[in-house]
Amino acid sequence: MTPSTKDQLVRDILVLENSITSPRDDREICFTFHQVISKLLSNDGFTTMFNPSPDTSNFDFMCFKEDSRDRICISLQNSTENITEERVHERVSFAFNYPYDRLIMFAPVAFTYSCYRFVNSTDPLKVELLTLDDLKTWTSKIEIESELNTYEYEDIIKIVSKTFIEKIAEDPNFLLKIEWREFEKTIAELFEGLAFHVTLTPSSKDGGKDIILEIVKNGSPIKYIVEIKHWKSKQLVGQKSVKEFLKVICKEKRESGLFLSTYGFTSNAFEGLTELERKKIKFGDEQKIVTLCHTYLKVKSGIWTPLQDLQEVLYEQTF
Known part of the structure; x- marks a missing residue:
């Protein structure tokens, strides 16, 4: 990830944060989140795209890696309240049945404690619950790893x-x-x-x-x-x-x-x-x-x- 891309990623997160705190259009949050998550996952070789058939699978984004069977589905929970375990359970069931290898759920606010407890028992499906703070932490880690990779x-x-x-x-x-x-x-x-x-x-x-x-x-x-x-x-x-x-x-x-x-x-x-x-x-x-x-x-x-x-x-x- 080049320095210019890193800078853009930081700016995108700031725009996403502003969209969440001062919402004008749900599509703005969706678009900005896509900008952020696609850059983060590209560091691991994944390409992220809008799901062309959201009515069928109910996931907002899907990710794939060239020459690999790994598939990721992403669900954007655009809610002003904490996401409950029931919602996470429903998303996990869809991801497991499709099937996907990994599910990422993003919530602008937070997830309840029971959500985290639930996802710890979802093997073999890997589930990640992300908040805005998690995106910031992920970004900072990539910056550190990128600097080490230059040595x-x-x-x-x-x-x-x-x-x-x-x-x-x-x-x-x-x-x-x-x-x-x-x-x-x-x-x-x-x-x-x-x-x-x-x-x-x-x-x-x-x-x-x-x-x-x-x-x-x-x-x-x-x-x-x-x-x-x-x-x-x-x-x-x-x-x-x-x-x-x-x-x-x-x-x-x-x-x-x-x-x-x-x-x-x-x-x-x-x-x-x-x-x-x-x-x-x-x-x-x-x-x-x-x-x-x-x-x-x-x-x-x-x-x-x-x-x-x-x-x-x-x-x-x-x-």
Whole structure:
């Protein structure tokens, strides 16, 4: 839906609202409503037309989609009073017997509570009861979706990840609301925003690593790997997971690795690690994640630029 079409839709709704509050001609309401609903449904690929035989089916409009059997009937209830359940029941019966897949009823004023209760039990026919406020809400949602559609998938992921980072910095408890894969993408955005070169590994194929980080130090590229455990059960990471991650670091001959666990580690998670192994792997918990979020936001706001020593950023507040 183009911006000009969106603007026209908003204007049409205002005209419809004026026609309802200051009625001059029933045909004006019918025509203006058709302008609105046809634009809204066209966003889903439907064509809306006046019913050429209203005396037969008693519906004002019918909608169809090319190369699809989906059919919608629309009934305009031009009344100054609330629409009752009996009227809705009658319209549903007609739609079901024709048959249509979906019935839309529009009432300028409102529907009674019993109407909404009734339509919840009308399967398999889908029934929608719309008022003027519903048309406005529908329009606003389409505008939001249209704006999102202008972004590439990667851009949308970045927008979502940045929002998560802001929420975590504001309240660490927000971590509980994030699913594990979304959390990995958020951590990837954190490091990318701090000037690391980031590779997010495909899910289920990471071989014990979730993110690969690369920096250039003294003219030479150095790679680190990051393992992330974000269990909503709040389970602590144990010795077995630590040992497995250490094997990956050594096998791939990385400089070192960072093991992030949202809810921390068990008391014996580090037992058996040699001094050399402890230098190969760093550990971070919720506090490390929150610190990264705050640092990211400072960089993005222009308060400071990314530090030259990215290794220092990586190891800060780890143990």
